[in-house]
Amino acid sequence: MVVTVSLVALFGLVLFFLLRSRSLGPGAAFTAAGFGFFLASTGAAKPINQLTQSLIETVSNL
Incomplete structure (x- = not known):
């Protein structure tokens, strides 16, 4: 939610x-x-949110 x-x-x-x-x-x-x-927050928002969250996690783990 915060992201x-x-x-x-x-x-x-x-x-x-x-x-x-x-x-x-x-x-x-x-x-x-x-x-x-x-x-x-349409039906396409969930996959986009998941992709964004995984990108943010990947960048923070670098």
């Missing part, structure tokens, strides 16, 4: 600055998609 809330805040902040600077490239599309999945 999800943090990622929503991070994606929201990044998306805000990308939209404000009018940078609408592939990075903005990925950010918007990630923000939408984490925020809406």
Whole structure:
């Protein structure tokens, strides 16, 4: 839950600055998609959350 809330805040902040600077490239599309999945918690959110959690655990174990 804590990771999800943090990622929503991070994606929201990044998306805000990308939209404000009018940078609408592939990075903005990925950010918007990630923000939408984490925020809406759709059926696809569980696998995305699991992938993100495993990536975070992998990075912290390095």
